[in-house]
Amino acid sequence: LDEKGDLQKALEYYTKSLDFATQLRDSSGIATAYNNIGYLYARIKEFDKALNSYFKSYDISVKTHQINAAHNTLNNIASTYLKQGNLEKANEVLNKALKNILTVDDPSYKQETYQLLSELYAREGDFQKAYRYKAIELAYADTLYTQQRLSSIAEMQTRYETETKEKEIELLKKDVELKELQYQKQKSFQQVLVSLTLLLLAIFIGTSLILGIIRKKNKQLAEKNKELFEINQKLKESEKNLSELNATKDKLFSIIAHDLKNPFNALIGFSDILERNFNHLTENEKKEYISVISESAQSLYKLLDNLLQWTRAQTGSINYIPEKFKIEPLIKQEVTNLNANAEKKKIKVCVNTSPVLNVYADKNSIATVIRNLLSNAIKFTDIGGTIEITASESKEYPKMAEVVVKDSGVGIDENDIDRIFLIDGSFSTKGTANETGTGLGLLLCHEFVNKNNGKIWVNSTKGSGSEFHFTIPLA
Structure with a gap:
């Protein structure tokens, strides 16, 4: 109404x-x-x-x-x-x-x-014509998206060029000031020489004056050189920050252009089929379509949650509040949360941790790390496989707890191990049941473990499973 x-x-x-x-x-x-x-x-x-x-x-x-x-x-x-x-x-x-x-x-x-x-x-x-016109429609949709993206890139390029020009102008101003100082120094030296020629009796006074002027100019020149050095350092930091921003932007565009599209296509496609053919579908077909819609919604929620946390981490808007807590209940809680996904693939998840092991870290971020590592282990483990999670005092790193998530899955190619935690090297691979992802999960793990003063690494052989390790301080 x-x-x-x-x-x-x-x-x-x-x-x-x-x-x-x-x-x-x-x-x-x-x-x-x-x-x-x-x-x-x-x-x-x-x-x-x-x-x-x-x-x-x-x-x-x-x-x-x-x-x-x-x-x-x-x-x-x-x-x-x-x-x-x-x-x-x-x-x-x-x-x-x-x-x-x-x-x-x-x-x-x-x-x-x-x-x-x-x-x-x-x-x-007439589905042949319907398909032909749908293809033309999608081509126009891609063209509109490309135009919008090119416009955004052009705007960013203009901003970058403007900032670069401003820095160049600042450097030119400093260069003019240096030349002015050099000219003043040369002019003063010439004045002193004339004074020495005309006033032989004032050699001592003139010499003292010259030395004083030279010391002053040298001090000013040193200060200007220091300023130039600091400006160059800031320029290098700006270039590094811009490179990181471009990598972040490219990753974000990739997620928006590809990874967000698939869950939405499934949601829209199957809900449209249900809406138009509900009375003609069998109960099994209805359950199957509803199951696909549910899985797509869960996938989309996980993707958006990871994307939100990653974006907040990039902008520094996450508050890390370290506290003392037992690691075992946190691990078991995350196993319970993901147990339905493991049961779908008949995967056995075992937890072997000490009930008295206390750590000092931000609880929410460590929960995110465990959740993403366990989710990946389920994703890349075959039906009927096993996953083991252990937590103990680290033998290699003193005063640190070490958590290990070990699976019997497909493993990781040797060429991919060194780049799975890097923003410009992260990638998404479908799981053993064609589960999808964005590659953000491991980026978040790397970010959150580092924020908690720990380390994260992986040992894996293609076809023989993987072991993800990370450390956090003991309480």
């Missing part, structure tokens, strides 16, 4: 906008107002009124040569016919839009036309 009330209020505003545009004889404004009124009528399912407004908008746009606006209105008319189930009328309008599509400038309007054509032919049962 609230949404319908808001739409009615919006309808009143657009009607007032139509009256105002009519008074001003603004053809573009009139066409836009009719188009928006038609859209609102379609939202409240008063399709005849919607079509009436759309056709008025279309006629005005055609008469005033507003090609993009006219095409957009045709798309809205076709969409309304599809909602009414009038496939014949929708086909007629879309073919009309298709004939004029080459004159349209806005790629988003073209994309919508091909999307509607794909939907039309799918509902008519």
